[in-house]
Amino acid sequence: MEQERLINFVNDRPLNNGKSWERVLDTRDPDCWRFRLSRTIWALYIFLLSVPLAAGFSGSWGTLIFSLIFIFFILFILAGSAKEFYAVPTFDFRNGCFYRDWKKPRYGDVSTLKGYLPFSKISGIQLFYKVVHRSKGPRQIYELNLITDDLNRIFVTDSSNYAYLRENAEKLSQKLNIPITENDKHKTKEKTVPRWVAVLFLIIFSGAGTLGAIQNIISPLIQNSRTEKWLSVPAEVTNSYVKTARRRSKHSSYTVYKAEITFKYDVKGKSYTSDTYSFFHDFSRSSYKHRQLVKKFVPGKKINCYCNPDDPRRAVIDKKIPAAELVAESGAYLFFIAVGAGVFILLWSQRKK
Secondary structure, three states, X not given: OHHHHHHHHHHOOOOOOOOOOOEEEEEEEOOEEEEEEOHHHHHHHHHHHHHHHHHHHHOOHHHHHHHHHHHHHHHHHHHHOHHHHHOEEEEEOOXXXXXXXXXXXXXXXXXXXXXXXXXXXXXXXXXXXEEEEEOOEEEEEEEEEEEEOOOOEEEEEEEOOHHHHHHHHHHHHHHHXXXXXXXXXXXXXXXXXXXXXXXXXXXXXXXXXXHHHHHHHHHHHHHHHHHHHOEEEEEEEEEEXXXXXXXXXXXXXXXXXXXXXXXXXXEOOEEEEXXXXXXXXXXXXXXXXXXXXXXXXXXXXXXXXXXXXXXXXXXXXXXXXXXXXXXXXXXXXXXXXXXXXXXXXXXXXXXXX
16 A cells, blocks of 8 residues: 555656656676667767767868867767766666766775665656657657655656666566556646757857858869869969968967979069969878978979969869868868758747647
């Protein structure tokens, strides 16, 4: 009778309204069963961080800035949800307790961990299901909770897969020798995000990706396309060296490199000088390719350049399009644009019901 009264009381308590990730129950250690984050989640975040980072270091200075901004926001979001993200609900059979924490116990004392609950105080396992109203319609989510003998409910985890959550509850019920109960439907509303956040995401990510693409891909391609009718004329390298510059971030500074190649050429009896090697040539954090260019174009070397017949002062040595680099760089910019647009559409379309 006491057990029934307790369950009925806890049934009326509000549900946990926080969000959590899909977790899997790891039972490989007989003494500790843990609800761990799926490896897919970790793989996703590693991918989200590695792609812009790789693109940034292999691309131009602008690409690196946008990549670091993107990574900063990903880490900021993770830090904001750290308690929910890193917490690992653990059933410690060695010490006869449940806890939910990401820290190590002080001096081996698990009672210092967050959510510490001795098994002796657990009266039952309870499965709830709640209907979360979203702009795309209601979605049903299931919760696994622990009922304590002092009329409290401890949130363990939630999932959209009822069969999986029920299977885990049955395993815990047999191991702890406590009953499982289920309650009627509870309704809750998903908290909506202010629309200015959606606009901010659009401006920062899509705006940065668009500006980077215009500056480092579209504009050089337009300039390069105009060289189709430029004349090939003999030229001579007059100077070549690796130019360095210091770039500063908030907490550090570093060196970037660029091969500066100056050459002279004659058009209709007049002599001209230019230092444009390629419209796609810019500073980068790696000095290798720039040093190779300097070794190739030593002063005094005879070369051919391409000169604008309408404006002989404009000339370029290499008008080839670095397809591989542009594909990788454009992929990074498109990723920024897609993230900004996707988050904007998702947040803007939210409606309170």
